[in-house]
Structure formats: structure tokens, C-alpha cells
Amino acid sequence: MTDEEGLTRKDRLTGLMRKLYLDPKTRALMAGLSGGLGATGNTTLAGTGAVVSMFDTFLAAQLSRVEANHERLAELADAGMEVLYDAGLFDENIFEDKHFQGLVFQAAIAAAQETEDEKLRWYAAILAGAASREKPEQMNLRALLSSMTFLTAQEMRLAREFYEGFTLEQHGYAILDGVSTPLWGPDTNLYLRRLESADLIAQRSDVGPFARNVGSNGSYFTTSTFQRLMELVRQTEPPSQNAAPDPAV
DSSP: OBOTTSOBHHHHHHHHHHHHHTSHHHHHHHHHHHHHHHTTOOHHHHHHHHHHHHHHHHHHHTHHHHHHHHHHHHHHHHHHHHHHHHTTOBOTTGGGOHHHHHHHHHHHHHHHTOOOHHHHHHHHHHHHHTTBTTOOTTOOHHHHHHHHHTSOHHHHHHHHHHHHHHHHHGGGTHHHHOEEOOOOOTTHHHHHHHHHHTTSEESSBOSSTTOBSSOOTTEEEEOHHHHHHHHHHHHTSOGGGOOOOOTTO
């Protein structure tokens, strides 16, 4: 699907990302800033100029990987937007939204450092979800994206496994008492603390009529933040991936 200028959604996404720091004008500005600061004779400014120059050199060396990540991020986000479009949920004016443009820039920065496709899929789901007409109200997507940036792909995988397991366990009223502490190996406590700090899981229930201040010893709940995030993610996934879990399996 193209717009009035003949650009696809993917074209527009990659275009926004390139404006961030891959744009030639930005690179030229950085080079000029580095040279200008170095020529002042002020040691502090010269040091700052050296840092700018080092960053620009690093960016040039990593440019192919960064561009590949951005291309992949745009591809995945476009696929999610296509799901929304087919369901009649896609906001056609999203690319004109300044908040969305800021979210794209933030996702581009996050994607530039990633080495695993799994994290790019999470970022893409958030970008696509931002274009949904039925996204959860008052959802701070930039805060969520920021929290997710500091979690590893493995931690996000564990978080989703916990969510899927908790959803299944709700058929047995685990929503009241939580589920037992997961067994994730010797670093389980580290993973739990990091997922708690991202407000994805907690030792308390903060949703529903049976919300409790403290879960049972060693029991955990998914937070309302995580549930709303997954609601957003599921809107951008093909229907075949959203089949309800069968409690009998």
C-alpha cells in the first residue's frame, strides 16, 4: 500500500529512521562540529570534539549493521501494520503524528545496538501497535520501549513464556494467588528482579476485582502494564498466532 507520494509504509518508516543520524547532512554537521571544536585551542572543547569524532568514526564502521537493523525493523513493523490494516484498525494518519515520529526515532536508536532479531520484533510490535485505533488507552509506549531496551532477548523470551503460562494457569485460578517462582537456572533471581524493575511481573496483583497487596511467598503475577503490552502485541500478530491456549493441553 502506498501513499499519495508513492511511498510504502516501510519507505516512510526507514525514512524517519535515517533522519535521525544516518542522514548525510547530520554526518556533515558532526564532522564540522568536531573540527571546529578542535580548532578553538580550548582543551575542554578540543576533548569534546575528539569524542564527537570518535562517535562519528564508530558510526561509520557500524553503518552496514545499523542500516540492516533499521531495514529489518521497518520490515517487521510494516508486517504488523498490515495485520492492523486488514482488521480495519490501522490509523492512516499515524505518520503525521509527532509522538509517533519520536517513537520511531527512539526505536531506531534501540535497534542500532541489537544483535538478535527477537528484540527487533518487540520494537516492531510497539511501533506497529502505536498505529492501532484500538490500542490500550493512556499507554506510554516510549516508556515501555525504554524499559525493554535494557532487557536482553533472553529475558524478554522468559517474560513472554511467563505471560503465556500465567494466562493458561488462570483457568486454575492462579490469578488469585499467582504462580510459583519460575525455574530459570542459577540466574533466576537476577532475571526476576530485572523483569520486576521493568514492571512486567510482580509479587503482587494490581488488576481485577481480586487484586492483592502481596502475593503468596514465592508467587508471581503479570502486571497490568505487561497485560496491556501483550494486548497491543497481539493486535499486530497474524490471527494464526493468537489462538487461545487450550487449558486441557
